[in-house]
Amino acid sequence: xxxxYIDGNSLTLETIRTIMADKEARVALSGEAAARCRATRSQxxxxxxxxxxxxxxxxxxxxxxxxxxxxxxxxxxxxKTLPYPHAAGMGDYLPPEVTLTSLLxxxxxxxxxxxxxxxxxxxxxxxxxxxxxxPAVHSEGSTGLSDLGPLAQNVMTVAGxxxxxxxxxxxxxxxxxxxxxxxxxxxxxxxxxEVLAQMNGSTMTQAIAVLAFLRFEELLPRxxxxxxxxxxxxxxxxxxxxxxxxxxxxxxxxxxxxCDNPLLFELPEGGYEAVMGCNCSNTQVGxxxxxxxxxxxxxxxxxxxxxxxxxxxxxxxxxxxxxKTCAMQVxxxxxxxxxxxxxxxxxxxxxxxxxxxxxxxxxxxLTL
Numbered sequence: 436x437x438x439x440y441i442d443g444n445s446l447t448l449e450t451i452r453t454i455m456a457d458k459e460a461r462v463a464l465s466g467e468a469a470a471r472c473r474a475t476r477s478q479x480x481x482x483x484x485x486x487x488x489x490x491x492x493x494x495x496x497x498x499x500x501x502x503x504x505x506x507x508x509x510x511x512x513x514x515k516t517l518p519y520p521h522a523a524g525m526g527d528y529l530p531p532e533v534t535l536t537s538l539l540x541x542x543x544x545x546x547x548x549x550x551x552x553x554x555x556x557x558x559x560x561x562x563x564x565x566x567x568x569x570p571a572v573h574s575e576g577s578t579g580l581s582d583l584g585p586l587a588q589n590v591m592t593v594a595g596x597x598x599x600x601x602x603x604x605x606x607x608x609x610x611x612x613x614x615x616x617x618x619x620x621x622x623x624x625x626x627x628x629e630v631l632a633q634m635n636g637s638t639m640t641q642a643i644a645v646l647a648f649l650r651f652e653e654l655l656p657r658x659x660x661x662x663x664x665x666x667x668x669x670x671x672x673x674x675x676x677x678x679x680x681x682x683x684x685x686x687x688x689x690x691x692x693x694c695d696n697p698l699l700f701e702l703p704e705g706g707y708e709a710v711m712g713c714n715c716s717n718t719q720v721g722x723x724x725x726x727x728x729x730x731x732x733x734x735x736x737x738x739x740x741x742x743x744x745x746x747x748x749x750x751x752x753x754x755x756x757x758x759k760t761c762a763m764q765v766x767x768x769x770x771x772x773x774x775x776x777x778x779x780x781x782x783x784x785x786x787x788x789x790x791x792x793x794x795x796x797x798x799x800x801l802t803l
Contacts (some may be wrong), residue, residue: 436460441468441546445691462539467503470556484711485507493628518587518594519598521587522588522590524576524588537642541586550698566646568610569603571610572639581636583635603612611715641717644787647791654794685723722766758800
């Protein structure tokens with residue numbers, strides 16, 4: 436059995452690829468990351484005491500309830516109900532590999548220590564990931580400005596709440612049943628801020644984009660061989676390569692960022708302050724996904740020209756047309772939400788899903 440440690444700072448695309456390929460892989464929280472989490476958690480505990488200052492998201496409600504103080508004795512009950520109004524979604528479920536990858540990425544985000552969650556929560560998330568219990572998450576319902584809906588559905592499986600569903604060993608079932616079959620506790624008590632810390636971010640978007648990119652890299656040598664045909668690659672290929680390297684850099688960085696609201700930063704005089712401004716948007720991933728979709732169209736055009744045979748050519752036209760529909764940019768189609776409170780919503784979730792789909796179609800085109 437191979438053990439891979441996450442620390443919130445060094446989870447790369449290559450590491451994710453290696454973990455996914457290793458059937459005996461187990462992911463664990465590093466000791467250094469656990470210590471950081473315990474340090475910031477101690478500050479959360481102090482803010483839970485009577486007469487503590489009011490801190491949004493820690494001892495208050497959310498949204499319209501932001502000015503309502505939640506007393507310490509009510510926090511367990513409050514956190515148990517919090518995922519339900521957020522876990523909205525529709526459409527088919529996302530592929531299990533996507534939600535599993537989102538668990539790994541979210542655990543790494545929390546391991547940075549800025550969210551103030553207990554190490555035990557991260558260990559719970561990793562235990563579910565290692566057991567390959569994949570939360571069932573609807574594919575529609577996120578604008579990309581924080582994946583609140585999809586990530587709330589993850590939270591429900593982590594906590595083992597009623598109505599949560601998950602995939603396990605190829606079957607869809609209630610999450611508690613899946614957790615029990617996997618040898619894990621059916622429920623897990625989420626304490627102060629631990630629901631918010633799991634929902635506040637665009638980790639589902641990131642998971643989709645990461646998997647799409649890894650699959651694209653696997654296809655790229657076959658694309659090169661097809662386009663070159665024993666000669667030099669077309670000139671446009673160098674430009675495509677540049678976009679690919681740019682996207683790789685974006686995704687590697689986004690694997691290791693802190694996205695939550697508030698975040699805890701250590702003060703020079705000791706203790707921590709809660710800083711708002713959450714970094715929950717995944718704008719740059721939306722832009723990168725849109726660019727990758729354009730690259731895939733360029734490459735697919737070249738691959739299509741290499742297809743011979745009337746039937747194969749017709750199938751190729753159909754696939755190429757569908758790939759081109761993925762290249763319509765969505766990240767620039769910003770629509771303000773929440774009465775203008777959130778003035779830029781870049782739909783990175785949709786851009787990432789189109790990237791994932793375009794790669795799938797490109798793989799089919801290559802088979803022709």
